[in-house]
Amino acid sequence: MHWHNTTSNLLKPVAEQPRAGLITDMDGTISHIVDQPDQAQITARSRELLKALHPCLALVAIVSGRAAEDIRHRVGLPELVYVGNHGLERWIDDAVSLTPEAAPFRPKLEAATASLNARKIPGMVVEDKGATLSVHYRQVSDPNETAIQFHPIIQEIADSQGLRLFQGRMVFELRPPIEVDKGTAFRNLVEEFQLDAAIYIGDDTTDVDALHAARQLRESGVCHAVGIGVQSPDMPEVVGEAADVMTSGVSDVEALFSWLLKSRKASSTC
Ligand SMILES: [Mg+2]
Numbered sequence: 505m506h507w508h509n510t511t512s513n514l515l516k517p518v519a520e521q522p523r524a525g526l527i528t529d530m531d532g533t534i535s536h537i538v539d540q541p542d543q544a545q546i547t548a549r550s551r552e553l554l555k556a557l558h559p560c561l562a563l564v565a566i567v568s569g570r571a572a573e574d575i576r577h578r579v580g581l582p583e584l585v586y587v588g589n590h591g592l593e594r595w596i597d598d599a600v601s602l603t604p605e606a607a608p609f610r611p612k613l614e615a616a617t618a619s620l621n622a623r624k625i626p627g628m629v630v631e632d633k634g635a636t637l638s639v640h641y642r643q644v645s646d647p648n649e650t651a652i653q654f655h656p657i658i659q660e661i662a663d664s665q666g667l668r669l670f671q672g673r674m675v676f677e678l679r680p681p682i683e684v685d686k687g688t689a690f691r692n693l694v695e696e697f698q699l700d701a702a703i704y705i706g707d708d709t710t711d712v713d714a715l716h717a718a719r720q721l722r723e724s725g726v727c728h729a730v731g732i733g734v735q736s737p738d739m740p741e742v743v744g745e746a747a748d749v750m751t752s753g754v755s756d757v758e759a760l761f762s763w764l765l766k767s768r769k770a771s772s773t774c
Contacts, residue, residue, distance in 0.1 A: 507732060507749045507760055511767075514748060517728040519767035521701035525563035526554075526764065527690055527714070528757075529706035530575055532673065533734050534566075536754050541631065541640050541675075546579050547754060553761035558583050560765065560774030563697040567591070567689050569677065569710055571633045572600050589635040590679065590710060591689030606635045609680035612665040613637050616678055619661045625650065635680070642674035672708050673738060687713025694727045702727055703764075705757060707734035707743060715746035732760070 507515065518524050528534055531541075534550040558564045558581070565585040568575045572588030572595035579586070586595035593602045617637055620630045627644035631637060639658060644650045651671070658676050662669040667678040690704050690713075702721075704714045715731035722729045733739070733747030734757060744750065751757050768774045 505749050507751055507756075510730075510749050511763065514730055515703070517701040518703050518730060519764060520771045520773065521728065522773060523562040523698055523700045524768075524773070525565070525693065525697055525699040525702040526557060526561055526761075527563070527565045527567055527693055527702060527704045529686075529708070529711050529734075530566055530568045530570065530578070532707035532736060533705050533754065533757055535578070537673070537736070539642055541629065541638075541642075544578065547758065549758045550754075550761065551580065553758060553765060554579070554584065555581055557761060557765050557768070560768040562699055563693060563702075565693055567686050567693075567704075567706075567714065569633075569636070569638065569672070569675075571635070574633070585693070587689045587693070589633055590686055591684040591692075592635040592680070592682070602635060603682065603684060605682050606680050606684075609635075609667070612667055612680075613678065616661050616665045616667060619664075620658070623657055623661075625654070628654075637678050639676040639678075640674060641676070647674055670710065672710055673740070677710075685713040686710055687717040690714040690717045690729075691721070694721060694729065699727050699729075702729045703732055704729065705732040705734065705751070705760075707736060707739060709740045709742060712740075712742050712746045715743070715748075719746075719748060 535544045535546045567587040572586045572593045576586045576595045592606045617632045629640040641650045670677040704718045718729035718731035721727045731748045733743045733750045
């Protein structure tokens with residue numbers, strides 16, 4: 505169902521509750537997907553709306569697989585909260601804090617980075633993100649074939665270093681075997697900021713944990729959380745299944761922000 509059709513019921517508490525939060529993914533949600541991950545930029549309209557929403561909400565946070573400092577730099581709004589590396593680190597009040605359990609895995613990530621750099625194929629980009637690492641293959645000659653052919657190679661490297669392998673849109677990721685994901689990150693934010701309503705927005709498989717968490721929080725009565733998916737031509741099917749409602753793309757996410765801002769102002773919550 506499209507979010508437009510739920511503003512008078514499912515989304516209403518997010519517009520009206522005093523302690524409401526907006527938690528969003530970055531790539532493919534508030535920034536367009538680009539061939540080089542390096543060049544991803546949040547849209548000017550999203551930046552403007554997030555800045556305006558910050559004083560109207562109890563929390564505006566960006567949760568991403570990128571390093572926290574990287575997201576903060578790209579979004580450029582120091583007043584927001586940035587949760588990086590899928591929840592393994594956080595930028596808040598001008599400082600980055602790493603989940604303590606992640607620190608011992610640093611040498612293993614370095615060894616895996618070295619192995620991957622030795623075995624990568626042309627067009628592949630190995631990115632060391634501090635607490636995790638990504639292998640981007642959007643730029644190889646046949647990405648679908650690479651996803652199949654390279655899988656056993658990266659699985660072997662993950663196994664040899666005791667790391668976990670994950671797959672997203674044109675990306676492999678290696679992470680420490682710690683029970684932290686965007687779902688736990690979302691739950692922690694809801695609890696810590698005592699949110700009584702919240703939305704989570706995301707477009708990829710790694711967002712599914714948070715979309716599930718939103719539904720569970722709402723159904724258990726802890727917080728009126730709503731999971732919102734972002735439609736795209738290569739959106740994984742599981743995103744559509746896990747989301748409560750959908751946006752049609754990055755510019756529709758801007759339209760949702762704009763509705764939220766207008767509604768918060770109308771309900772005198774900012
Ligand atoms: Mg994304």
